[in-house]
Amino acid sequence: MNVFYDKYEEVDLWGKDLYTHLKDVYEKRALFTVMFISEHYRDKLWTNHERRAAQERAFAESDKEYILPAFFDKAIEVPGLTKTTGYISLAKKTPEQVANLIVEKLTAAGVDLPKQFSYADSAKADVDFPMPKGRAVTKIIKDLKSYTWGVQAPAIKAIFDVDWSALTPDEIFVLGRNIYQCADGGENHAKAILADLRRELAKLPDEAALHLLNGIFFEVYFDARGELRPRQKGRYLRELLELQEVKTFAPSISFIHRALQPYQAQLPFLPSLKPEPGGSSLS
Numbered sequence: 001m002n003v004f005y006d007k008y009e010e011v012d013l014w015g016k017d018l019y020t021h022l023k024d025v026y027e028k029r030a031l032f033t034v035m036f037i038s039e040h041y042r043d044k045l046w047t048n049h050e051r052r053a054a055q056e057r058a059f060a061e062s063d064k065e066y067i068l069p070a071f072f073d074k075a076i077e078v079p080g081l082t083k084t085t086g087y088i089s090l091a092k093k094t095p096e097q098v099a100n101l102i103v104e105k106l107t108a109a110g111v112d113l114p115k116q117f118s119y120a121d122s123a124k125a126d127v128d129f130p131m132p133k134g135r136a137v138t139k140i141i142k143d144l145k146s147y148t149w150g151v152q153a154p155a156i157k158a159i160f161d162v163d164w165s166a167l168t169p170d171e172i173f174v175l176g177r178n179i180y181q182c183a184d185g186g187e188n189h190a191k192a193i194l195a196d197l198r199r200e201l202a203k204l205p206d207e208a209a210l211h212l213l214n215g216i217f218f219e220v221y222f223d224a225r226g227e228l229r230p231r232q233k234g235r236y237l238r239e240l241l242e243l244q245e246v247k248t249f250a251p252s253i254s255f256i257h258r259a260l261q262p263y264q265a266q267l268p269f270l271p272s273l274k275p276e277p278g279g280s281s282l283s
Contacts, residue, residue, distance in 0.1 A: 125226030189200020
């Protein structure tokens, strides 16, 4: 299931006849069109072109919903959008709440969506990650961050003895990030995990394995502040990309793919369930 958002499609849209292409997207290729309505949406030339194409589709398939209106300002009137069309108000909803509603709509329509992951900002910018005293995982994370092999090695070993059910998804995600940073820094036990990652992940409960892998992938591309690295930590990227075709890990591939989509123009390729030609030849 793909989402069409022009900022994610910069390369694909480059050179296309956008008038024809966008008409085709909104009139023929989409399952739903979510219309985020504001004064700017009503007045802009391109959004009006997209709206008309979507309305042609809605007219042709009048027996089922296609346009899903979401109003920033309910006072805005959109040509051709009837007042009896069900809508949501964005005034008191967070982006996450709106996203969840869209997911529910797609699920109700029979779309088989990949598993969705959501991590706290403090996990994505793990320099801010809370480290409460008295928790075993706190000591492990601190030791992993020590940049001292002699301290990191027992911490790496301790990871696989933890009670995974007692950890939060954010904690497991941060453990994954720090396993990769230890391996990238040359710690031998962490390097061994990355070298045989599929077998190591198989030792864990399914949910824990995915959260850990998400953190490992995230560390490749994002720094301790949660910002895209100017240069990726690619030392073990080849091993990670070998998991692209393994069905068990599809949710993690989808997770990192979505996380990187806003930066697509800055990257040579995105991890994908269908690797791009030449992707495996990275050094």
